[in-house]
Every structure is written in structure tokens, then in C-alpha cells.
Amino acid sequence: MKSKFSFFTYTFFTLLLQVTSMVSVSGITMLDSAKVTTIKEKTGKSFFIPIVLFSPEESLILGAGGVRLFKFKNSDSLTRQSNLQGSVLYTLNHQFVTEPTYFIFSNKEKYIIKGIIGFSRFPYYYWGVGNNILNKNKELISYDIIKFDNSIYRKIKGKLYAGLGYRYYNMFNVTSPNSGILETTRVMGYKGSVAAGIDIALLYDTRDNVLNSTKGWYLSVINTVHGRAFGGNFNFNKLVIDVRKFISPFPHRKQTLAIQTFIQCNTGNSPFNELGLIGGPMIMRGYYLGKYRDNILAAMQVEYRIKIIGRFGMATFLSTGEVAGQVNNLRVPSLRVAYGAGLRIKVSNKDNLNLRLDYGLGNGAGLIYFAVAESF
Secondary structure: OHHHHHHHHHHHHHHHHOOOOOOOOOOEOEEEEOOOEEEEEOOEEEEEEEEEEEEOOOEEEEEEEEEEEEOOOOOOOOOOOEEEEEEEEEEOOOOEEEOOEEEEEOHHHOEEEEEEEEEEEEEEEEOOOEOOOOHHHOEEEEEEEEEEEEEEEEEEEOOEEEEEEEEEEEEEEEEOOOOOHHHHHOOOOOOOEEEEEEEEEEEEEOOOOOOOOOOEEEEEEEEEEEOHHHOOOOOEEEEEEEEEEEEOOOHHHOEEEEEEEEEEEEEEOOOHHHOEEOOOOOOOOOOOOOOOEEOEEEEEEEEEEEEEEOOEEEEEEEEEEEEEOOHHHOOHHHOEEEEEEEEEEEEEOOOOEEEEEEEEEEOOEEEEEEEEOOOO
């Protein structure tokens, strides 16, 4: 009983007190500085990064981020490292983002806790809903959003887990052009929304390293039932399926082939910010996050990571995907393609932790992503 109490108590207070990170900014055009500071402790290791970036839309961006890697006391050698990630970004236009995430293993991995706690006040470009939006509809909107999504998984057998969680996303202070596409189409949530619901999940995870996998499988199926009964103001269902496979074709050459398939299916009255989104720092890199959005999202990406020399490596990636209002509207000719390459800098050989700087191309545009750890 004592070990269970210390695990959950430590997890709760650590999530509240730690500011640790994964930093990713869409549309960044210049990277000014990034110096990694490593702090070794008896209970783990922390990596901190000062951030100075520039983007035409957000002006000068200042912030800090990092990753904390740790194991609980008395954890055996087969228990993988837990990680806390987060970042704090602020721009001269008084915009603010902080979105800590966590993936925590108890001793012998009997329990897994994963989720996100965040707040952002940031402008976003919006084109409308669908896979065939018009570029001329592009408009700058802004909203505040509070994010909380936490699930606790219990081991069923081996690396198979069942999970239960609670999700709460509150979008408010929505502003947009008076005669713009958001105001005229009046999509669900155009004046704000509260999406709250219960997560029911299955997880199968045999990865050797959560932040930089070189072998194993990751299969996550999460079905979230949102409704007024759970504190929201929209009734809808969101099913997310995430399948990843990692292969080391030449183990002695430290090369990894990573493959991911991602599917999201929404039914009911989904707010526009809850729809499946193409783009961003994780999948379909090269597309502005949310340029294409709809009830159904289907995407796949392949990435090849290789070590070059010393602490330096590189990766190339290719992805394809599309959105649609219904599953039967998905069409192969409508698939969109993104591709690119990136630099990897090893900040910890023991923990196999990388900094990554990716350049992705999609829809004729190029975007740079700077982050701690791999995209998947």
C-alpha cells in the first residue's frame, strides 16, 4: 500500500510543479539559439533549453522547455523511463502557450499514466472545414483554450493495457473577422466550446524507448464519449487509432525505420477545433496545423533515422493523408503528400534522447519544427 501511495502522490505533485518540455512551433522561419542544460539527480535527469525564435505571424518568441526522465524508487531494470515534457512560450504580441505532457510508468509497469495539461492564447490561421478549402478563405482567428486529458492504464497481460480517463478542452474568447469564413459559416463551436468526456482506451506498447524508439510496436485505441453529462456543451464521439512500428534493419549501424498510421473518426456535433487536423509537428509535417480539418482524418508516415557521426544524425520522412466528412468520402486521388528531412543532435547517449530540427514541405510551403525527442 505504501508503494502505491508514493507513486500516485509523487505523480500528482510532480505534474503540478514541474515545467519540462517538448517544444514545437509551426511556421518558424529562423532559429536563433538553443543551448541544452543537463541536470543529473539521484531520481532522474532533466534537460532544459532556452528558446529564442522568430515567426512572421507571432514576431519574437521567447521561452524555455525541457524533458525530465526518471524512474520510481525500486523500479526494476525492465521498467522503462518515465518522462515529463513541457514548454513555456511567450511572444511580443502577448501570446502565450504552455502544454506539459507526461508518460509515466509505475514499478514493473503495472500502471501507466499519460496525458496533457495546458493553456494557450495564440492566433491560428483558419480556412474552413473540408479537404477542398479555398486559399482565399484564409483568416487569422484567435482563442484561449484550457486542455486537460489524463488516462490511467492497468496492465492486463504482458504489454497490453486497458485505460480509463477524463478529457476537458475549454475554448473561449474566440475572435475572428466579422465577415470571415468562421463567422459566415457558423460551424459548431464558432463562439467557443467545452468538450468534456470519458476516455475508454486500449494500449499495446513494446517500444524500447518512449521518446526515441528503435524497435517495437505501439498501438493505441482511444474512444472518448463527450457530453453535457461530463461537463461539456457538445455531444459527440471521438475515436482515435494510432499504430506505430519501429524496425532496426541494421542494428550495428544505428538506423531506424519508423512507420505510423493515424486515424480519427468523429461523430455527432463536433466543435471545429475538435475535428481531425492535418499538419503540425507530429504528422504531415509541412502543412500548417489545421489547414485541412473534418470529421474523418486518415494519415500515414514513414521516417528513416540514421546516425552520421558522433552525436549527429539525420532523418528523412514522407507522409500522406486527407480529411473527409464521412469515411466513404475518403478517396485515394484526394490524398495530400508531405515530405522533408531533419537534423538530429544527441543530448544523451545513455537515454537515447535527441534534439530535432525538421524541415517539412507540403502544399507548396515549407515549415521548420524544432523539438526535443522524435515526432513519434
